[in-house]
Amino acid sequence: xxxxxxxxxxxxxxxxxxxxxxxxxxxxxxxxxxxxxxxxxxxxxxxxxxxxxxxxxxxxxxxxxxxxxxxxxxxxxxxxxxxxxxxxxxxxxxxxxxxxxxxxxxxxxxxxxxxxxxxxxxxxxxxxxxxxxxxxxxxxxxxxxxxxxxxxxxxxxxxxxxxxxxxxxxxxxxxxxxxxxxxxxxxxxxxxxxxxxxxxxxxxxxxxxxxxxxxxxxxxxxxxxxxxxxxxxxxxxxxxxxxxxxx
Amino acid sequence: xxxxxxxxxxxxxxxxxxxxxxxxxxxxxxxxxxxxxxxxxxxxxxxxxxxxxxxxxxxxxxxxxxxxxxxxxxxxxxxxxxxxxxxxxxxxxxxxxxxxxxxxxxxxxxxxxxxxxxxxxxxxxxxxxxxxxxxxxxxxxxxxxxxxxxxxxxxxxxxxxxxxxxxxxxxxxxxxxxxxxxxxxxxxxxxxxxxxxxxxxxxxxxxxxxxxxxxxxxxxxxxxxxxxxxxxxxxxxxxxxxxxxxxxxxxxxxxxxxxxxxxxx
Numbered sequence: 001x002x003x004x005x006x007x008x009x010x011x012x013x014x015x016x017x018x019x020x021x022x023x024x025x026x027x028x029x030x031x032x033x034x035x036x037x038x039x040x041x042x043x044x045x046x047x048x049x050x051x052x053x054x055x056x057x058x059x060x061x062x063x064x065x066x067x068x069x070x071x072x073x074x075x076x077x078x079x080x081x082x083x084x085x086x087x088x089x090x091x092x093x094x095x096x097x098x099x100x101x102x103x104x105x106x107x108x109x110x111x112x113x114x115x116x117x118x119x120x121x122x123x124x125x126x127x128x129x130x131x132x133x134x135x136x137x138x139x140x141x142x143x144x145x146x147x148x149x150x151x152x153x154x155x156x157x158x159x160x161x162x163x164x165x166x167x168x169x170x171x172x173x174x175x176x177x178x179x180x181x182x183x184x185x186x187x188x189x190x191x192x193x194x195x196x197x198x199x200x201x202x203x204x205x206x207x208x209x210x211x212x213x214x215x216x217x218x219x220x221x222x223x224x225x226x227x228x229x230x231x232x233x234x235x236x237x238x239x240x241x242x243x244x245x246x247x
Numbered sequence: 248x249x250x251x252x253x254x255x256x257x258x259x260x261x262x263x264x265x266x267x268x269x270x271x272x273x274x275x276x277x278x279x280x281x282x283x284x285x286x287x288x289x290x291x292x293x294x295x296x297x298x299x300x301x302x303x304x305x306x307x308x309x310x311x312x313x314x315x316x317x318x319x320x321x322x323x324x325x326x327x328x329x330x331x332x333x334x335x336x337x338x339x340x341x342x343x344x345x346x347x348x349x350x351x352x353x354x355x356x357x358x359x360x361x362x363x364x365x366x367x368x369x370x371x372x373x374x375x376x377x378x379x380x381x382x383x384x385x386x387x388x389x390x391x392x393x394x395x396x397x398x399x400x401x402x403x404x405x406x407x408x409x410x411x412x413x414x415x416x417x418x419x420x421x422x423x424x425x426x427x428x429x430x431x432x433x434x435x436x437x438x439x440x441x442x443x444x445x446x447x448x449x450x451x452x453x454x455x456x457x458x459x460x461x462x463x464x465x466x467x468x469x470x471x472x473x474x475x476x477x478x479x480x481x482x483x484x485x486x487x488x489x490x491x492x493x494x495x496x497x498x499x500x501x502x503x504x505x506x507x508x509x510x511x512x
Contacts, residue, residue: 066263066368086263133467134459155364160376182459199380203354206367219447219477223350227391227451234388 001026004076006034007084010046012097019043020084025076031087032060032071035099047098055212058147062099063088068149068210090152103148109167113196116178117186134182141177141221143213146170150207150217156200166197169207169217176221179228193229198222259372260365268366275359279352282488286339289495293333295502296495300411301428303495304435308403309334316410342400342491345393350447351484353387391448401440408433414510425512428497435487435494442483445476 001024010019021038032050039046051057053072060071065079065086079085093101122129150169156162167175175196179188192198207217215221231238262268289296289305296306297314309316311323312334322332346352357363364371379387411429413421443449454463454470463470476483500506 063263063368065265067266068368080265083265088263131459131461137460153368155371156376156378158368159364159371159373162376180458184458197378197380199385200376200378202357202363202378202384203350204358204364204367205354206364209367218354219480223447224451224455226350227448228456230388230391231456234385235391 002081004034004081005084006038007086008035008038008043008046008099009086009088010043010098012095014095016095016098018086018088025081027077029076030072031062031064031069031074031076031079031085034076034085035071035087047096047100049100056145058145058212061090061147061149061152063090063152068152070147070149070212073212090148092152092154092157093148105163106146106148106151106168106170109171110174113167113171113175113178114186114188114191116181116184118183119185128183130182137220138177138180138182140215141173143215144170144173145213147212149210149212153206153210154201155204155206156197156202160200162197162200165195166200169201169222171196172198172201172225173215173217173221176225179225189225189228189232192225193233198226198229201226258370259362261370262366262368264366264368268369272359272362272366275355278485278488279356279359282492285492286343286495289492289499290335290339291331291333292499293331293335295499296334298428298498298502298508299415299426300413301426301432301498301501301508302407302410303335303498304404304407304432304439304491305339305495306334307407308338308400310337316407338400341393341396345390345397345443346484346488348387348390348393349484350390351480390446391452394443394446394448394452397439397443397446401436401443404432404436404439408436423512424510426508426510428501428508430511431490431494431497435490438483438487438490441476442480442487445473445478445480445483447477447480449473450477 003022004025005020005022007018007020010016021042023034023037023041025034032053035048039048048060050060050072052059055070055073058070061068062071064071064074068090071087087099089095089099089101093103093105096102118128121127148170151157154168156166157168175188175192178184178186201222203218203223205218208215208219211217286305296303297316302309302314302316306312307316308318310318311321313321326332358366362371363373377384379385408429411432412423412425414424414426415421450470450473453465453473454460454467457463460467460470497506501508
C-alpha cells in the first residue's frame with residue numbers, strides 16, 4: 001500500500017480553507033474512494049455528495065487539481081501524486097458545506113424553458129413517423145447526466161456570474177434537444193437570444209472538454225443554436241425575405 | 248489535522264490546475280500573431296507574388312496589378328497617391344474576415360489573445376463581460392457572409408491551380424505541365440476547401456437549420472459530409488492557415504530566385 005495526500009476544501013457558505021489529509025491508496029481507487037476513506041478514518045463530518053459511483057448520476061462533481069471532473073470517474077493513477085491532490089467544490093454554485101454545492105439554480109432554470117410541443121400525430125393511431133438520422137442528432141443531447149460540470153467550467157457563470165441572464169451550456173444542450181427534435185413545433189429562438197443569453201457564450205469549448213458523457217456541446221448544440229439565432233435576428237437577407245413574405 | 252494556507256482568491260491566471268494549461272493558448276497566440284505579421288508584411292510588399300503560371304494565394308484574385316493574372320490591368324490612375332497599393336490589400340479582407348469570425352478561431356483567440364478566459368477553469372482579470380451580445384463582438388454574427396465570399400475565393404484559387412498547369416517555354420509555346428508549385432497551390436485549395444466547407448455556418452446552411460434532414464438543401468449525405476469535415480474543423484483551420492502562408496513563401500522565393508521550381512511533368 002502506498003499513501004497519497006489530498007488537499008480538500010472544507011468550509012460552509014463560501015468561507016473555508018484547504019485541509020490536508022494523507023491516506024493509504026491502492027490499485028484501482030478513484031478520487032471518491034479516497035474521499036470516502038478520509039471521511040471514514042479522519043474526517044467523519046466531511047460533507048460529500050455522491051450516489052451511483054458509476055459516472056451516471058452526476059452527483060459527485062468537484063474540481064480535482066483545478067479541473068471540473070466527476071470524483072467517481074477520476075482514477076488516482078491518472079493523477080500526479082507527488083504533490084497533494086486538490087479537491088474543491090464547484091466554483092460556479094454557492095457552497096453549502098465542504099464539497100457540496102447548491103445546484104438548485106439549475107433546476108429553476110430548467111423549469112423556465114418551453115416544454116416539448118409535438119405536432120399532431122402523423123397517423124390515425126396517434127403515432128408519429130421520424131427518420132432515424134433525425135432522432136440520432138438529438139439523441140446525443142439526451143446522454144446528459146446533469147452533473148453540471150459544464151456549468152461549472154463556463155467562465156460566463158464561473159467568473160462573470162451571469163446566472164440571471166445566461167442559462168449555461170447544460171441548458172443550451174437541453175434546448176437543442178427540444179428545438180432540433182423532428183416532432184417539436186415550439187419556437188425557442190427568441191428567448192434564446194434575449195432571456196437565455198446565448199450571445200454571452202464565446203465558444204471556448206471548455207464545456208465540451210469537461211463533459212463526462214463526451215457530448216459535443218459547443219459544436220453540436222450551442223453553435224447550431226447560435227446559427228438559428230443569426231437566422232432570426234442578424235441575417236439581413238433572411239429578414240428581408242421574411243418581410244417580403246409577410247412573416 | 249494540519250491546515251494548508253491555500254488562497255482561494257481569483258484573478259488573472261489563478262487556478263489549481265497542475266497541467267501546462269498555458270501551453271495551448273501560448274501556442275495559439277504565437278501561431279496567430281506569426282501569421283498576422285507575415286501576412287501583413289507579404290500583403291504590403293506588392294512584388295514577388297507571381298512566378299511563371301503561379302500566383303500567391305495572398306494576391307489572388309489580382310483585380311489590379313502588374314502580372315499576367317491581373318483582371319483589369321495595372322493599378323488604376325484614380326488610386327489615391329497617398330494610399331499604398333498592393334493587389335493583396337484589395338482582397339485579403341475577405342478571407343481574413345472569414346477567419347476572424349470563424350467559430351473555431353473566435354474561441355481560440357478569445358483565450359489566447361484576450362485571456363477571456365486564458366484557459367478553461369483559469370481565472371480572469373476582467374470584471375465586466377458582454378460577450379457577443381453587443382457591439383463590437385455582435386458583428387461576429389456576420390460570419391456566414393464571409394463564408395459566401397470564402398466559397399467564391401475557392402473557385403478563384405482552383406482556377407489558379409488550373410492555370411498553374413500550363414507553362415510557357417522560351418519560344419512562347421504553352422505546354423501542359425506539373426511543377427512543385429502546382430502541387431503547392433493544389434494542396435492549398437484542398438486545405439482551404441476542407442476548412443471552409445466544414446465551417447459551422449456551412450453545416451447550418453446545408454441542412455443543420457432543419458429539424459428533419461430530408462429538407463436539407465442538397466440532401467442528408469451532403470450534410471453528413473460537411474459534418475465530417477466539421478468534426479476536424481480545428482485541424483483544417485490550422486493546416487490551411489499554415490499552407491496558405493507557405494504557398495506565398497514558395498511563390499515569393501521562386502520569384503526571387505532563391506528556390507527553384509522543379510518540374511515533375
